[in-house]
Structures are given as C-alpha cells and as structure tokens.
Amino acid sequence: MKFRDYYETLGVARGATEAEIKTAYRKLARKYHPDVNKEKDAEDRFKEIGEAYSVLKDTEKRAAYDQMGSNWKQGQDFSPPPNWNTGFEFADDPNASFGGYGGSYDGDQSEFFESLFGRGRHRQGGRSSNARQGMHFKGQDHHAKILIDLADAYNGAKRTISLHMPTQDPEGHVMTQERKLDVNIPKGIKAGQNLRLSGQGGPGMGDGGAGDLYLEIDFHPSPLYKVDGKDVYLDLPMAPWEAALGTSVNIPTPAGSTLELTIPPNTKSGRKMRLKGKGIPSKEPGDFYVVPNIVLPEAQSAAQKAAYQELEKAFDFKPRSHLKG
Structure with missing residues (x-):
C-alpha cells in the first residue's frame, strides 16, 4: 500500500487554513472534473482530489491524519503504525467503522483511506440544521482508544488518562x-471492550444532557505476554537439559505474582502448559499458557564444543530421518 500525501494532492501547505484548503479543492475540482477535462487520467485525479479534500476539510480526520507526521512521502510503502489513533477523542459518527472518524467519504475509497478511516458512507450533518429555539437534544457521544497495562485487567486500577480533542482555531487551523x-479500570476488562463514561461526551442542547464518552480498551505491548481474548501466553526459555531432565521454575504472572511450575522430563519446545483459570479474570476466567522454548547455548570454547561432541556420541539421534523418501 502506498502513502497518500493529501496536502501535496491539493497543493497546500500542512498548516493551511480551512479556507485555503477549500479554495485549492474547488480550483482543482473544476480543472479535473470528467465533464470538463477529457484527459485519460482526469477522472482518477478528480477522485484523488475528492478523497484528499474529504480528509483535510474534516477537523477530526485531518488531526488523525496529521499524526502520521511529515516524514512520509507520496508513494512510499505504508502501513498504519500500531495504535496510531490512541488518545484521540472523536465525536460519534453513526456511519463510522471506528469511533468518530470512520469512513465518511462517499466517493471511491482508496486502500490507504480505508486503512486509516475504515469503510462507510457519507457523514451526515450535525444537529444544527434541526436546531430551533426550545428544542432539546442530548449531546453527541464521543469515542477514544486508550492503552492500559495487562496488570490493570488482572487487578483493576484507577488511572489518569490524557485525551486530545481535535478542534480549530478562529483562523481555521487544526489544533487539539x-x-x-x-x-476506573474494572478487573477483568478485555481488549476491544468499551468503558462508558456517562456525561463526558459532547454538550447537549437546551435541557438535553451531555453525551457519553466511550473508551475502547487495548493493552500496551508487553515483552513477556501475548493476549488472545481472555487467554494469556508466556514464552518460557529453557536450556536443553532442563527440558530433557525436568525441573521446577518460577514464572512471573501478569498480576504481579510468581508461580512455581513443574516442567516434566522430555518436554518439547512449543508444548502448551495450561494453567486453568489463571488468564484474565471474569465470570468465566481465561487460561494462562506457558509455552517452553528450548534455547541452545553457543559452543564457543574448546570445552563447550567437546561437550556437544560427547552428546552426539551419547545419543543415536537422527532428527531428519523422516525426510528420507
């Protein structure tokens, strides 16, 4: 997938105002409209211009797009960085595929556009068109994605989070x-679940109350653990003699404690050792899997090489015998 520089497409600076973006779009749209321009690539250029404008005219999508930074160039190979959208608060869009900045462009959507904003229909206008004196509307719901530690899901926690809400200054520059x-992070929460904060969304109209804020939960990447739903996995490095002879090891758990685990003799690399109910807690808790990974020490000294040679003599071991035709 190739990166699309929407600012370059419209020929405007990254700090362009809303008015400058609109002017550039109108000029290019007239130039490349298929009813006017009969050049072979006019229709494709017209679609690219429309997609770029759909992002840069929208305060929320533009703020999200700007998180990619200015180092990406038009046509570079691109994939969205992990958790690139974390911490941004967006107003609800009922047609969005994620939070408030889902697919809100009704033209042909490029793969690049969908990788950032999802697939959806054109965003409808806000409530202002229906606003009349004396009418009451609840405020829009807002959405944001936050990262928590896996330990918070095990133990529960109270955390202070920082959110960034895209907005515009009086001159039309995007800011946050x-x-x-x-x-309060409840014990047992899983990745993909939403925390609802009542009344923390957009302001209401008249006597209508404020909307709600929904926080989508994900976990900080861990150097030790992998999470699959309620189940948690730990890769356990082991020496060959530990796996062959059996041993007892202390393993860390995401809850912050340690467990003593017995490794039976002749344990194979990749075998899943299941600790039932030791995964993310809930009414039906997940499981904790320890996966042995046999690590071979390097033979660097003469004595170490000799030790491997003695092993070769001691075992009639032919690991590739099954490859014979």
Missing part, C-alpha cells in the same frame, strides 16, 4: 485540546 480524566 487536551483534557485529563480519572478512570
């Missing part, structure tokens, strides 16, 4: 406003 919230 930061706000901090104290959040």
Whole structure:
C-alpha cells in the first residue's frame, strides 16, 4: 500500500487554513472534473482530489491524519503504525467503522483511506440544521482508544488518562485540546471492550444532557505476554537439559505474582502448559499458557564444543530421518 500525501494532492501547505484548503479543492475540482477535462487520467485525479479534500476539510480526520507526521512521502510503502489513533477523542459518527472518524467519504475509497478511516458512507450533518429555539437534544457521544497495562485487567486500577480533542482555531487551523480524566479500570476488562463514561461526551442542547464518552480498551505491548481474548501466553526459555531432565521454575504472572511450575522430563519446545483459570479474570476466567522454548547455548570454547561432541556420541539421534523418501 502506498502513502497518500493529501496536502501535496491539493497543493497546500500542512498548516493551511480551512479556507485555503477549500479554495485549492474547488480550483482543482473544476480543472479535473470528467465533464470538463477529457484527459485519460482526469477522472482518477478528480477522485484523488475528492478523497484528499474529504480528509483535510474534516477537523477530526485531518488531526488523525496529521499524526502520521511529515516524514512520509507520496508513494512510499505504508502501513498504519500500531495504535496510531490512541488518545484521540472523536465525536460519534453513526456511519463510522471506528469511533468518530470512520469512513465518511462517499466517493471511491482508496486502500490507504480505508486503512486509516475504515469503510462507510457519507457523514451526515450535525444537529444544527434541526436546531430551533426550545428544542432539546442530548449531546453527541464521543469515542477514544486508550492503552492500559495487562496488570490493570488482572487487578483493576484507577488511572489518569490524557485525551486530545481535535478542534480549530478562529483562523481555521487544526489544533487539539487536551483534557485529563480519572478512570476506573474494572478487573477483568478485555481488549476491544468499551468503558462508558456517562456525561463526558459532547454538550447537549437546551435541557438535553451531555453525551457519553466511550473508551475502547487495548493493552500496551508487553515483552513477556501475548493476549488472545481472555487467554494469556508466556514464552518460557529453557536450556536443553532442563527440558530433557525436568525441573521446577518460577514464572512471573501478569498480576504481579510468581508461580512455581513443574516442567516434566522430555518436554518439547512449543508444548502448551495450561494453567486453568489463571488468564484474565471474569465470570468465566481465561487460561494462562506457558509455552517452553528450548534455547541452545553457543559452543564457543574448546570445552563447550567437546561437550556437544560427547552428546552426539551419547545419543543415536537422527532428527531428519523422516525426510528420507
């Protein structure tokens, strides 16, 4: 997939105002409209211009797009960085595939566009068109993605999080406003679940209350653990003699404690050792899997090489015998 520089497509600077972006779009749209321009690539250029404008005219999508930074160039190989959208608060879009900045462009969507904003229909206008004196509307719900430690899902926690809400200054430049919230992380929460904070969304109209804020949960990447739903996996490095003879090891758990685990003799690399109910806690808790990974020490000294040679003599071991025709 290739990166699309929407600013380059419209011929504007990254700090362009809303008015400058609109002017550039109108000029290019007239130039490349298929009813006017009969050049072979005019229709493709017209679609690219429309997609770029759909992102840069939208405060929320533009703020999200700008998180990619200015180092990416048009046509470079690209995939969205992991958790690139973490911490950004967006107003609800009922047609969005994720939070408030889902697919809200009704033209042909490029693979690049869908990788960032998902697939969806054109975003409908806000409530302002229906606003009349005396009418009451609940505020829009907001969405944001946050990362927590796996230990928080095991133990529960109270955390202070920082969210960034995209907005515009009076001149039409995109900026973000930061706000901090104290959040109670319930024990047993899983990746992909949403925490609902009542009344922390957009303001209402009239006597309508504020909307709600939904926090989508994901876990910080861990050097030790992998998570699959409620189940947690730990790769356990082992010396060959530990796997062959059996041993007892202390293993760390995501809850912060340690467990003593008996490794039976002749344990094979990749074998899943299941600790039932030791995964993420819930009414039906997940499991904790320890996966042995046999690590071979390097033979560097003469004595170490001799030790391997003695092993070769001691075992009639032919690991590739099954490859014979």
